[in-house]
Amino acid sequence: MAKQYDVLFRLLLIGDSGVGKTCLLCRFTDNEFHSSHISTIGVDFKMKTIEVDGIKVRIQIWDTAGQERYQTITKQYYRRAQGIFLVYDISSERSYQHIMKWVSDVDEYAPEGVQKILIGNKADEEQKRQVGREQGQQLAKEYGMDFYETSACTNLNIKESFTRLTELVLQAHRKELDGLRTRAGNELALAELEEEEGKPEGPANSSKTCWC
């Protein structure tokens, strides 16, 4: 089977219930937006391949239930992620305040060096805005994160933010990636990667060039 991509990354969407995590994901992967849809229970995911810096990146994006108690389930997925979107809703001060808690959870459960990005979603709801743009920027600055205000509804900054986080993950794994490039013509290296996708958790893969 012809290889469709060069690397595989896992990204994770977290944030309070109802901030629009699933909508961001649907807009990005399927370019769809539904003003009302069903609450996410547990964990779900979607895939998409994008090209960044000439590299075909297959991203697996994990969508999580926002209610606090579901963390007991979702935290198992933190450690598998290379990039994390922390999402709040600009029309909910509360969801913004909670970013602090979400960040500390990331610190606790995610691997070191995980890339993070802050998202203020529902930017189209200007008349209901409770969190200023500069508040978002300020918080992102404190945590050393990039920041985007997005709207899944109007398709604002969706592609940009997903691409940006993917870039950050790529940069963070530059070393392994260079290793891959020097072996670019080597079919064995590609085969190894192929296999990694199939068995992401298999102990046999631990010695390979695995950043998944």
Add this chain to the structure above:
Amino acid sequence: MDPAERAQAARARVPRIDPYGFERPEDFDYEAYEEFFSTYLVILTKRAIKWSKLLKGSGGVRKSLTDLNRTFPDNVRFRKTAEPCLQKTLYNVLLAYGLHNQGVGYCQGMNFIAGYLILITKNEEESFWLLDALVGRILPDYYSPAMLGLKTDQEVLAELVRMKLPAVAALMDDHGVLWTLLVSRWFICLFVDILPVETVLRIWDCLFNEGSKIIFRVALTLIKQHQEFILEANSVPDICDKFKQITKGDFVTECHTFMQKIFSEPGSLSMTTITRLRERCRAALLSQG
């Protein structure tokens, strides 16, 4: 008052036609019935009082529930424009339940269960008591903040698959798939929005009648029936996709045959086994912290 007078008095108080439209027979024991009904009325009244107190007890605290318009957005009766709009009913049931069972409060997923109960009973108070029967009695602690019952039952299912369908268990192990990714919605939503409505309702009949063991029967039947199909998967996304597909199609739509299958396909499944597995898995989870 002598017995004859008492019987006469009871006869005068109790209507000749019962609330269901049946005429009472000639030899109906009005006195005994009145005695029964006066005790039963106490129970009904207590429930009604409890319910109305719970509704008022919110004390004007209108907790916001982001899930209200995310419960069956495709259902015409749950639309904001519907008359009557069941979102309000759902809100009342969930709010009252949160006050009634404060150890659980509100857990995402309960909205779908309460939503189905409301659609079926068309009655707030009845939906509340049925929700209480499920969450408070029939199901282990799926919805409490630690969700330990849910995590336990997912592990129990994993063990049952290991015993009964070892090839599928091996596939999961090979790919390091967490069962929670595949089945947490099955347990949390009791198959709502996963299987066809008629099938879900048939499953719930058994659930109310026989208890939570039925969930394992349904899960095992789905997996066993599609074992070959599942075993074709060669990646994690593939496995997830296959687990979504096995909840669709004729096999689950034919609810009557499906219900017969759940009692034959998985083979024997004694409550002793389930209890033992639950104890073991729960202990293992607790020791992992």
